[in-house]
Amino acid sequence: MRHTLAVSFTLVAFHAHPDDEALLTAGTMARVAAEGHRVVLVVATTGEQGLASSDYADGLATVRTAELERSAGVLGCARVAWLGYDDSGMERPVLPRAGARPFALAPVEEAAQALAALLREEGADLLTVYDPAGGYGHPDHVQVHAVGVRAAELAGTPVVLEATVDRRLLQRVLRVVARLPGVPADFAAERFSHAYSAPADITHRVHVGAYAGQKRAAMSAHASQGSADTGVRTLAVLLRLPRPLFRVVFAREWYVERGRRPGGKPLDDVFATLRRR
Template identity: 35%
Template sequence: MHAHPDDETLWTGGTIARYAAAGVRVTLVTCTLGEEGEVIPDELRGLDSEGADQLGGYRIGELRRACASLGVTEQRFLGGIGCWRDSGMVWQEHGKTATAAPRSHPRSLVAGDPAEQTAQLEAALREVRPQVVVTYASDGGYGHPDHVRAHELTVAATQRVPEVRRLFYAVRSVADLRAGLERLGESSDVPFPLPDAAELPAVEPDEITTSVDVAEQLPAKLAALREHRTQVRVWTGDSSGGVGTAAYALSNGIGQPVSTTEYYALGSGDEPAPSTDLFAGLNTTSERAATSEQAGSHDE
């Protein structure tokens, strides 16, 4: 459950690609078309909400291509295409966190009725019947109001659908972020200014329950990120020890590392929280074997 096109890749792209490749049914729900996004390429800036206001339609294409890169074949918009509009946000703290825009569209996600939106998500969950659901933590990751609303809707809807066995929040590890920034700092070729790890939203190790290794899925994640070219710039350096160094920047221009691990906190559901596999312990067998045949019985 994500707020805008590109969030699925930025927050959970490696995890999506990993489970999709293993035969897991992965369904992506996106709340809005991302109409209020700040456009990076000069030649496309006329698409934004202050110009032709065609960015949302353009980003549908970006999302579909990114989903293809990740192996996702089921993607839907909350309430249907165009039902809810991006609420917008403004960067604060030198472009590292976000807050609500001073004005939002009447059809924006945050202006909508939470009960109606929850019912829309509940209907999707009852249709798909996933065992595992992933969204953001209560702060939305970095403060965007649509991310916060997505969290609230997901918490409410999953409580009504008994087939959902676990709800996870995608988070960033401050230790991993620090290590990634240090690696990037050793390269003179990174085209983005790099922040201090303490300046970016991230959580301490004791808040993380599950770490998913996505090193093998890094090429798929990078390919998906590149499809979101209105919103993301991607840089890849030379490979070292078989693992490349990669970074991305949003419209704020600040560089961030692309990690080979994606981190989660168990929000609710079956315990104990799995350490490396979102589905661990949900099978009738004691451990989930990493084969397509067994993975096919899982839904996310």
């Protein structure tokens, strides 16, 4: 059993859409909260352009907002905040839409100032963002990196971790998952040959197997994103995994700390840099 630490830190997890937190940082958030630290979840958009079945055609933003609140509750978040931008969708290039403010088209300085105000208000010690390529390249994920890095500079947040995935391990897992019945072609390992991070670049490998139940519950909270009129969604496939296999697959989460030279055994403590000050 992990115990509350004598020193308490504040972690702000910055994500693009509801359900991103469940996939990339949920285990870390649950672990950090359980260890007695403050966890704040900031989301740029309500994800209204997300793929979902036609049952959610009206009011998807409202549905996804509620789903995120449930996920945050499961993970032990002390606060949820929204930047108020619109989901940009996956199309490239991102085009303006009448009456919308797509996050990917927002001026970086404008969005960073808004996030920096939250970081200052919370006295954030650590901010999580995505890697420069946005993991798999979603325009809003790329923008999270740019906005988050700039916001940390403005607010003086001392540690920034880029949430990522060990690319080599991801491809191994996908080759296993691809054998399950009904798994879509999106799970082809070759699609991720340049996504996320090479093992040599990773600075943190955080053990979160003890919180796999909370991570699974956070994923389950996003029911709309497991739905589809045709085909099978990624979230639905992951939630089909038997619980023992799910725990193995999601036993770790990975980060690249900005300014830290990779090398040696990856760290298990997201606050390692802060503890050494």
